[in-house]
Amino acid sequence: MDIIFISELRLSVKLGIYAWEKVAPQSVQFDLEIGLPDARAAITNSIDDTIDYAKVVARIEALTRDTHFPLVEKLAEDIAQIVTGEFKAPWVKVSVAKLAALKNVKRLGVAIERGKRT
Numbered sequence: 001m002d003i004i005f006i007s008e009l010r011l012s013v014k015l016g017i018y019a020w021e022k023v024a025p026q027s028v029q030f031d032l033e034i035g036l037p038d039a040r041a042a043i044t045n046s047i048d049d050t051i052d053y054a055k056v057v058a059r060i061e062a063l064t065r066d067t068h069f070p071l072v073e074k075l076a077e078d079i080a081q082i083v084t085g086e087f088k089a090p091w092v093k094v095s096v097a098k099l100a101a102l103k104n105v106k107r108l109g110v111a112i113e114r115g116k117r118t
Contacts, residue, residue: 001091001118002036006053011061014068015075015098022068027099028075029107030060034083035091035117051087059086072096072110080114091115 009032012025034051041050059082069075076096083092097109 002039002042004034004036004051004053006030006032006034006057009057009060010099011064013064013075015070015072017070028064029095029097029099029109030079031095031097032056032079032083033093034087034089035115037088037090051083051089056083056087072098073112076110076112077114080112084115089115091117 009030011028011030013028014022014025015028016022016026034053034056036050041047060079063078063082064075069078076094079094079096080092083089083094091113092115093111093113095109095111097107099107
């Protein structure tokens with residue numbers, strides 16, 4: 001399976017269960033690995049035969065712009081559903097990490113995989 005990846009996408013997101021997290025955006029890092037349905041783009045050299053990662057990034061930015069997510073798990077799941085549903089990826093791995101959310105912790109978060117890796 002061919003995989004495209006998006007590494008260290010950083011956005012300000014309202015994320016968490018505490019009162020201050022519902023109003024103050026936090027720095028969040030996203031890392032994605034996206035399975036491609038086939039290797040056609042390597043042959044045709046056409047963006048129409050692959051998943052446009054710029055559109056994936058724009059979709060994640062739109063999702064997180066005005067929504068509060070209580071749990072990183074829900075945010076990761078929503079992104080996975082977008083990638084597999086809207087972008088038709090057969091498999092995706094999504095990592096969502098809060099940056100410096102706790103004292104002495106550089107990153108904390110979750111990684112999920114959805115779909116079938118062929």
